[in-house]
Amino acid sequence: MFQVIPKGWVARAGLCAALLLPLIPVPSEAQEARRRWERMGQMRREKFDVVLPEVMRENGIDMWITVRKEGLDDPLTPDLGVGYVNPIGYYIFTDRGGDRIERAALGISGYLLAGSGAYDIVTGNFDLRAFVAERDPERIGLNMGENIGAADGLSYTGYHHLAETLGEPWQSRFVSAEKLVSDFRARRVASEIAGFAEAGEISRELAERALSNEVMTPGVTSLKDVAWWLMDRLLERGLGSSFGFPSIYITGPEGVEAVSSDRIIQGGDVMMIDWGVCHLNFCTDMKRVAYVLRPGETEAMPGVQNAFDQALAARAVSRRAIRPGITARENMDRIGAALRGAGFNPIPFNEPTDGPQTDVTWEGHHSVGNLGHGIGPSIATWNPRRLTFEVVPSNLLSIELFAYTAIPEWGGAKLRVPLEDDAVVTERGAEWLYPANSRLLLIKSDPVAARAVS
Incomplete structure (x- = not known):
């Protein structure tokens, strides 16, 4: 049905809108963009001041060159500073003695780069060979990494x-700058730790909202619906996803039943989320666990609650065992010994036993930071090279484990409870950067609401 509006009304409506315009708040996107840029600029300057001299000298590299081409960024571009390149440019860091490293951006320009104040030289007028010859470096580090993808940004050409x-x-x-790149990224200044903690808090908030009745109606909502809800929240906030589509899954007596699919959530389901948020050039990695109450239930199934509590106890033992000043491999051995001493049964991933003990897969306390799986020292089996790296204060770790506990209500089948939250290594050990998972989330069944929606 259409209604004709008199012309005079249109004029008056336009006048009212004009009078109201000063009262309408200016969108905050521009201010937020500048705020994020300023924070990343601070991180970059402090990292160049504090971390760069240390890691270049430890690795015996007196010139480090990162190459960028138009349309082909190195993975470290957000760390070093985004700028315009045509056709090729270089970030060059040179140890010329003293307490700082010379920083040059050759053939890379733009306000976002030059305005950050991180570089001594920003120019498009240069002779690369003359620039290098004047500095006469003994060892020139290039981003070539056999074991670490983010340190392997230099193309063949x-x-x-x-x-x-x-x-x-x-x-x-x-020479290869693989270890230098790992050290540079993995050793954090205070402003980076603060930025990563902010990303972690956003991840936690959204994950816990996703596994709640705000988003789910048992009998109606699918796993995929929950994942898309999270993707919309990222879009609204100008955030990225650490691992693409969030993993929303259900685990039962036979193991994982479905992941981010059309499977409808039902009472009695044990649900997990595995995901991360990208913010300020950081990407988190975390999990949360929930139980869907059946009609009439007010608490989780006792066996499920016990399994969750066992996982919390194993995590506490594991985290307390982590120490700086030794390699990731030595930390892995310490954690395994501590778990055995506490009565848990350390096992390889997804190989639970039939025994009465809670089995624990602990070999996944991996590096985190600029990627959901970072490139620093990693207490994880999937990158043996990084097991040889020393764990030092300011490293960021994702404390990740899987605990398998028998559920009487499932005929003794074991439930795999995943726990994962992000921590910073200090002189005292590993400390949480935001409230870590401490409770089994409960999702209420609401048949009335479910019928209304369907």
Whole structure:
């Protein structure tokens, strides 16, 4: 049905709108964009001041070159500073003595880069060979990493471009900067720790809202619906996802039943979320666990609650065992011994036993930070190279474990309870950056609401 509106009303409506315009708040996106840029600029300056000299000298590299091409960013571009490149540019860091490293952005320009104040030299007018020759480095680190993807940003053609442009003797001085890149990213200044903690708190808030009746109506809502709800929240806030589509899954007596699918959530389900939020060039990695109450239930099934409590106890033992000043491998051995001493049964991933003990997979306390799976020292089996790295204060770790406990209500089948939250390594050990998972979330059954929605 359409209604004709008199012309005079249109004029008056326009006048009212004009009078109201000053009262309408200006969208905050511009202010938020600047706030994030300023915070990342602070992180970059402090990292160049404090971390860069330390890691370059420890790794025996006196010049570090990162190459960028138009349309082909190095994974470290957000760390080093976004700028315009055409056709090729370089971030070059040179140890020329003293207490700081010279920072140059050659062929990379723009307000966001130059305005951050992180670089001594920002220019498009340069001769790369003359620049390097003047500094005469003994070892030139390039982003070539056999074991760490984020340290392997130099392309095949980029390498040959450097070799041909610089020639000898510089080509013979090229070395892998893999360990340097890992150390540079994994050692954190205070402003980075604060930024990552903020990302962690956002992750926690959204995960716990997702596993609640705000989002779910048992009998109506699917796993996929919950995942898309989270994706919409990220879009609203200008955030990224650590691992793409969030993993919303249900675990039963036979193991994982469904992940982010059309499976409808029902009373009695044990639900998990595994996901992370990307914010301020940081990506978190965390899990939460929930039980869907059956009609008439006010508490979780006793066996499920006990399994969750056992997982919490195993996590407490595991976290207390972590120490700085030793390698990730040595930390892994310490954690395993501590779990055995506390009565748990350490096992390889997803190989639970039939015994009465709670089995624990603990070999997944991995590095976290700029990626959901970071590139620093990692107490995890999937990257043996990073097991050899020393754990130092300011490293960020995702404390991740899986505990398998028998559920009497399931005929003795074991429930796998995953726990994962992010922590910072200090001189005292590993400390949480936001409230870690401490309770089994409960989702109420509401048949009346379910019928109304359907």
